[in-house]
Amino acid sequence: MKHTTFPRNTIAQGDCIDLMAAMPARSVDFILTDPPYLVRFKDRTGRSLANDDNADWLEPATKQMFRVLKNDSLCVSFYGWTQTDRFMSAWRAAGFSIVGHIVFRKRYASKARFVSYTHESAYVLAKGRPALPDNPPxxxxxxxxxxxxxxxxxxxxxxxxxxxxxxxxxxxxxxxPFCGSGSTLAAARSVGRAYAGIELDQGYFHTASDRMAA
Structure with missing residues (x-):
């Protein structure tokens, strides 16, 4: 496959597996992403997420993430805690090692069953041996x-x-590679980093594009 440089500060609409496959290897400094959690999620208004009902994409997408990430660099990925084993398996099969875990503390419960869900979480994944940050979060x-x-x-x-x-x-x-409404992209721009976003859903692609153009 012919690889092309992914333009900085742009968003592409389409399948992230195919689009990342067209990117050069080791061309990205950091990946921060919130993929589908594999839980058939629907919010109170009935909105759902593409590919949240299957894991067919998980391993091939993770392998492409590992390939395009520079050596000795990091990835932070949110995940669905009920599907932790699937995410762990995909990350490790791609070559990532787990070097940290982050809890995002909420002041409200997004859902309640046996317990009230008052946090989100993400893993810090390493390709190679990244240097320790000067100011660890x-x-x-x-x-x-x-x-x-x-x-x-x-x-x-x-x-x-x-x-x-x-x-x-x-x-x-x-x-x-799962940029949704573009929060990662907005965060990158706010601290002087370049961004590249990929979104499968055409509606959210336009939402993210309009947000970054505003």
Whole structure:
């Protein structure tokens, strides 16, 4: 396959597996992403997420993430805790090692069953042996409620920026292959990093594009 340089500060619409396969190897400084959790999620208004009902994409997408990430660099990925074994298996099969875990603390419960769910979580994954950051982020970060107006699982920019500042060098490129409404991209731009986003859903692609153009 012919590889082409992914333009900085752009968003592409399509399957991230195919689009990452067209990117050069070792061309991304940091990946921060929020993939489908494999839980058939629906919010209160009935909004759902593409490919949240199957795991067919998980291993091939993770392998491409590992390939395009520079050596000795990091990836932070949110995940569905009920599917932790599947995510762990895919990360390790791709070549990632697990070097950290982050809890995002909420002041509200997003759901309640046996317990009230008052946090989100993500793993810090390493390709090779990255250098330790000068200012490591805390492994517990406060969550700011977005209202999920732009996306059913919209992440707050303020909770993502400490990760980008710590794990992506100044002037580096942040990739989000499941960029949704573009929170990772907005966070990258706010701290002077370049961004590249990929979104499968055409509606959310336009939402993210309009957000970054505003």
């Amino acid at each position: 805390a492994d517990v970060i406060d969550w700011v409620y977005t209202g999920n107006r732009l996306h059913p699982t919209q992440k707050p920019v303020a909770s993502l920026t400490p990760l980008i500042e710590a794990f992506c060098p100044e002037g580096g490129l942040v990739l989000d």
